[in-house]
Amino acid sequence: MAQKQKQNTPHFVTIKGTKEGLILHLDDKCSFDQLLSELEAKLIRTPADDTTSETQKLSVNVKVGKRYLSDNQKDILRKLVYQKKHLLVDEIDSEVITKEKADELLRETEITSVSRIIRSGQVLKVQGDLLLIGDVNPGGCVMATGNIFVMGALKGMAHAGHSGRKDAVVTASLMNPTMVRIADKYVQVDKDNPTIDIIGECAFFDEGSMSVKFDRIHILHQIRPSLNRL
Template sequence: MNAAKHHVTIKGVKDGLIFLMDDSCPFDMLLNELEHKLSNTHQQFLSGPLIHVQIKLGKRYVADEDKERLRARFASCGNLLIQSIESEVALQSEAASSSLSIMKGMIRSGQVVNYEGSVMLLGDINPGGTLTATGDIFVMGALRGTAHAGAKGDKEAIIAASQLCPTQLRIAEVISRPPDEWVVGSLYMEFAYVRNDAMEIEKIQHLHRLRPNSPVAGA
């Protein structure tokens, strides 16, 4: 595993262990790294007396089913007992407004990237590439592939891009018009949102009417 970036940090304290979970990466990435550490690099924790574990999720919203996935993984470690699973975000709505992940680079054809919360991509989405988020999506580049915001049903989510010429946009279950109907070559950054169960497109200057606190409102 590439050790350049650790998404799971384990710290020993007087009462046991604290697992610090990065709140800016996909949840499945956390689980994969947790599995690697418990199965390979940190096996020493799995032998010996009972160890109390605290899991700290930062500002990540984690649904009950994902908490159960965490509990199930630790349950297979006979001596690791979860004492608490803590998040600074109590509600999903708070998570959407407070958590903005930053991704740098390009999403290429065939690549699918998923995020919990909102994400800002500093790069392009190429045709055939897909970016999905449970919150908003901001693309500081060309959106030529597929973007799906509000992936868990949030119709208040938006999709914004410096160059909006997608293969498909989706907000919650609302899907954009066919790609051959897009006007390509706009000089302005635009954003998509849902109104009356249909997708609408506006110049980014109008975003402040919907989201006065958005990181790109009034850009």
């Protein structure tokens, strides 16, 4: 009878070892206090490695499923793991995001459509992707945290992925820029002494050469398949 009762005892914490460290799978249906109680018990039963120094903490990835954790609860988890073992929480992975984060992700995937000419000295900056129906004149600049699509002539500067996205691209009906920048990589074109052949209607960051390259627009579906969502 006692054996049967033991088998029916729920398990809220599962610990799995990997080459990189430990993965803690925490049940997302029980209470937070139940999680802490079982996690503390399991860490106590696991023998500590006294030979591990403070500078040799083992990395721990905590997966909490569909449970939302406040910053305070995350701190409690980190402290519990840190105190009981030679462990250090590297990441707390939740499938739940806040409304603010969801709104931010939505803005990053939205396309802002603008119909105008960007003249010299003007800067157009958007969050997410930019669809410009018009020209970018010399001295003008367009910037986006995502991709930039110019249905017109790009004769000025374009900076795609300016928040750090190296997978962003720049396209234009007529590609004749003074500068194209993808994240922190750029190509500057000297009109009086051109050293770069701009062939094609798109620009992208090439991982192989670690530089911004120009090519025909039809290759985009191969190098950036995620653009098919458009």
